[in-house]
Amino acid sequence: xxxxxxxxxxxxxxxxxxxxALSALPASLYATASxxxxxxxxxxxxGRGTGAAHNVLHAAPNVTVVAVGDAFEGQAKGCQSRLNDxxxxxxxxKELGNKVxxxxxxxxxGLDAYKKVINHPDVDYVILATPxxxxxxHITEAVNAGKNVFTEKPVGVDGPxxxxxxxxxxxxxxxxxxxxxxxxxxHQKAYIETIKQIHDGAIGELVTGRVYWNQGILWSRxxxxxxxxxxxxxxxxxxxxxxxxxxxxxxxxxxxxxxxWCFREHPKAVVAMGGRSRNKPEYGHIFDFFSAxxxxxxxxxxxxxxxxxxxxxxSVTEYVSGTKGNSHVGGFSINGKPALDRAAVRNxxxxxxxxxxxxxxxxxxxxxxxxxxNVAESTLTAIMVRESAYTxxxxxxxxxxxxxxxxxxxxxxxxxxxxxxxxxxxPGTTQLS
Amino acid sequence: xxxxxxxxxxxxxxxVAWVLHPETISAQAPQGAxxxxxxxxxxxxxxxxxxxxxxxxxxxxxxEAGRAADEGPQHEVELKPFWMGKCEVxxxxxxxxxxxxxxxxxxKDEPAASKADAITRPTPAYADETFGHGRDGNPVICITHHTxxxxxxxxxxxxxxxxxxxTEAEWEYxxxxxxxxxxxxxxxxATVGDYGWFADNSEELAKKVGQKKPNPWxxxxxxxxxxxxxxxxxEKDAYARFAMNKLSVRPVVxxxxxxxxxxxxxxxxxxxxxxxxSGARRGSDKSWIRLDPQRPQSxxxxxxxxxxxxxVVRPLEExxxxxxxxxxxTKQSP
Numbered sequence: 001x002x003x004x005x006x007x008x009x010x011x012x013x014x015x016x017x018x019x020x021a022l023s024a025l026p027a028s029l030y031a032t033a034s035x036x037x038x039x040x041x042x043x044x045x046x047g048r049g050t051g052a053a054h055n056v057l058h059a060a061p062n063v064t065v066v067a068v069g070d071a072f073e074g075q076a077k078g079c080q081s082r083l084n085d086x087x088x089x090x091x092x093x094k095e096l097g098n099k100v101x102x103x104x105x106x107x108x109x110g111l112d113a114y115k116k117v118i119n120h121p122d123v124d125y126v127i128l129a130t131p132x133x134x135x136x137x138h139i140t141e142a143v144n145a146g147k148n149v150f151t152e153k154p155v156g157v158d159g160p161x162x163x164x165x166x167x168x169x170x171x172x173x174x175x176x177x178x179x180x181x182x183x184x185x186x187h188q189k190a191y192i193e194t195i196k197q198i199h200d201g202a203i204g205e206l207v208t209g210r211v212y213w214n215q216g217i218l219w220s221r222x223x224x225x226x227x228x229x230x231x232x233x234x235x236x237x238x239x240x241x242x243x244x245x246x247x248x249x250x251x252x253x254x255x256x257x258x259x260x261w262c263f264r265e266h267p268k269a270v271v272a273m274g275g276r277s278r279n280k281p282e283y284g285h286i287f288d289f290f291s292a293x294x295x296x297x298x299x300x301x302x303x304x305x306x307x308x309x310x311x312x313x314x315s316v317t318e319y320v321s322g323t324k325g326n327s328h329v330g331g332f333s334i335n336g337k338p339a340l341d342r343a344a345v346r347n348x349x350x351x352x353x354x355x356x357x358x359x360x361x362x363x364x365x366x367x368x369x370x371x372x373x374n375v376a377e378s379t380l381t382a383i384m385v386r387e388s389a390y391t392x393x394x395x396x397x398x399x400x401x402x403x404x405x406x407x408x409x410x411x412x413x414x415x416x417x418x419x420x421x422x423x424x425x426x427p428g429t430t431q432l433s
Numbered sequence: 434x435x436x437x438x439x440x441x442x443x444x445x446x447x448x449v450a451w452v453l454h455p456e457t458i459s460a461q462a463p464q465g466a467x468x469x470x471x472x473x474x475x476x477x478x479x480x481x482x483x484x485x486x487x488x489x490x491x492x493x494x495x496x497e498a499g500r501a502a503d504e505g506p507q508h509e510v511e512l513k514p515f516w517m518g519k520c521e522v523x524x525x526x527x528x529x530x531x532x533x534x535x536x537x538x539x540x541k542d543e544p545a546a547s548k549a550d551a552i553t554r555p556t557p558a559y560a561d562e563t564f565g566h567g568r569d570g571n572p573v574i575c576i577t578h579h580t581x582x583x584x585x586x587x588x589x590x591x592x593x594x595x596x597x598x599x600t601e602a603e604w605e606y607x608x609x610x611x612x613x614x615x616x617x618x619x620x621x622x623a624t625v626g627d628y629g630w631f632a633d634n635s636e637e638l639a640k641k642v643g644q645k646k647p648n649p650w651x652x653x654x655x656x657x658x659x660x661x662x663x664x665x666x667x668e669k670d671a672y673a674r675f676a677m678n679k680l681s682v683r684p685v686v687x688x689x690x691x692x693x694x695x696x697x698x699x700x701x702x703x704x705x706x707x708x709x710x711s712g713a714r715r716g717s718d719k720s721w722i723r724l725d726p727q728r729p730q731s732x733x734x735x736x737x738x739x740x741x742x743x744x745v746v747r748p749l750e751e752x753x754x755x756x757x758x759x760x761x762x763t764k765q766s767p
């Protein structure tokens with residue numbers, strides 16, 4: 001069936017007029033027959049997970065969301081209802097012929113909901129969008145089950161988690177599974193073009209760089225009636241390192257990923273400082289500022305800053321400098337000039353959609369992309385900054401990767417478990433074990 | 434004596450205006466003086482310019498270079514006196530609202546405005562909300578129509594005066610300021626740079642407000658810098674409906690619970706001069722929020738709209754349908 005569809009298409013294309021007529025048809029009319037169906041299972045039904053499910057429904061034809069799951073019942077059911085609305089009302093989703101097929105038996109909640117979604121027999125493409133602490137567990141489960149993976153960033157919060165993801169990278173290669181990561185700058189035309197020019201020597205050999213994610217305080221959520229400690233921390237997840245990784249890992253990973261991308265390697269070592277000016281208990285124990293020196297090969301050092309304190313100087317972007325000039329990478333300019341036409345920047349596809357398009361196309365071509373290694377390395381880069389700031393020590397790549405420091409064994413949680421009493425890290429005292 | 438001094442130049446000005454532009458004869462004298470408003474509890478202030486009531490021909494004449502179909506047909510509109518912000522609302526002003534502690538931040542997990550009367554503030558932004566365009570003295574950007582409306586409601590409550598967004602008719606009337614040309618300074622796009630920030634002089638950044646020459650009614654940056662929200666839903670054929678009346682009195686397309694589309698006028702730092710024309714119209718669309726990866730998407734921030742801001746107006750007497758106006762948008766809104 002699929003074969004004959006593509007043959008028909010090819011024979012039609014022999015005449016120019018017919019080809020012109022064909023190109024005027026909506027993609028769904030000629031693309032669906034020959035395309036392998038993509039059946040999506042979503043793990044993590046918050047705003048980003050629901051957004052990613054919406055994005056995949058815009059990414060390519062013949063895509064169906066067939067299962068969703070979340071630790072919280074309300075989140076799972078809310079997502080089910082929102083995705084049903086999207087299927088009913090979104091013109092682009094309908095134009096592509098994409099569907100949401102979520103009867104009540106395909107909506108899961110609880111601490112093991114991820115297993116039910118990942119191992120659902122209809123699912124061949126999982127979206128992992130829970131808070132970061134669960135990611136190594138979920139990625140491992142998915143590749144072991146032979147599923148293609150779209151994983152949100154970051155992909156872990158500690159050394160053992162990153163080792164698990166690097167192992168999953170190998171498994172995905174062996175099984176020819178496709179993986180893509182939510183470091184969406186890697187799928188954003190303007191970044192791709194700018195960094196290509198840097199790699200082609202537009203500013204010579206790279207010497208240094210500066211990256212920032214400085215913004216105001218983000219959020220905390222009040223405890224709801226009847227929540228256990230675990231449920232509350234999973235609800236207010238941003239503020240606990242075991243599940244968030246701290247904001248340097250959760251957000252600044254984007255900018256650190258750009259740095260690794262530009263330098264085409266991961267750092268050798270990091271020296272960082274950080275601390276916390278907030279004191280309210282609903283903000284958990286994470287730091288609110290980090291500043292780091294990141295060392296690449298050849299004695300090249302870069303600056304990184306990540307802050308979440310309101311009423312301060314803010315910036316979220318990246319710069320690199322070379323022997324022949326400078327680039328504002330996040331401004332898509334090289335030596336003060338636009339690296340590409342501004343209309344092209346504005347008209348490029350939404351990168352949050354493009355990351356799914358790229359993954360699905362690679363799967364359908366039989367040449368699946370596998371981004372787990374890049375995102376694991378960028379995540380570990382951020383973990384190095386956090387651990388250097390927490391401990392007050394210089395942390396090497398090898399130390400961070402070999403570390404056995406685990407905040408919490410997320411494979412074995414129970415609703416009523418007693419959680420450790422989290423303390424704010426104290427440089428010079430806190431250890432990277 | 435003082436009154437005569439005031440009236441005499443006005444009368445002369447009216448006479449001159451009538452000779453040059455007969456349509457402005459119907460403009461009434463301003464009913465109130467321009468004034469400075471200081472935000473209570475802060476040192477931040479902004480200026481309000483008195484705008485006379487009057488009638489004008491709304492829309493773009495056929496034949497004007499760059500005219501789009503939605504700019505016509507031209508139709509006669511009557512407006513009552515109002516005050517309008519001399520400049521676009523700055524981050525300095527907006528921060529007093531956004532960062533004040535006397536009302537709650539909207540929460541991600543609860544419907545906005547859950548209490549009927551509560552004014553809520555925008556959720557914390559997941560980034561640098563100025564997107565590198567600058568903060569002190571710079572116009573607020575990337576905010577939704579809902580956010581601009583809530584700001585006005587907050588401002589009204591704080592000051593005890595009724596502030597809101599301008600209607601599209603008020604905006605165009607104030608922008609034209611009695612002129613009939615493509616821009617309030619004439620027809621030549623080559624002089625746009627004296628009056629506004631646009632693609633060729635902005636270096637891709639919004640600029641501090643009030644640096645360029647004002648229009649004839651003393652308003653700065655009506656052409657360029659940032660587009661400015663109007664109250665109205667955008668309808669491309671709205672003028673055809675209004676033109677069925679011989680005279681439209683204070684026309685407005687009422688906003689609803691729908692997030693899109695709303696009118697944003699004046700063009701921006703990112704636009705060519707043609708989009709800065711007095712009659713040029715623009716409606717918001719979903720591409721303005723496409724880089725918000727969450728669902729539901731924020732009702733507060735338009736992450737991809739680094740070119741949109743707003744200014745406020747205060748009607749001398751409010752028109753009936755806008756009395757008590759407030760945004761109906763919630764997280765559940767389509």
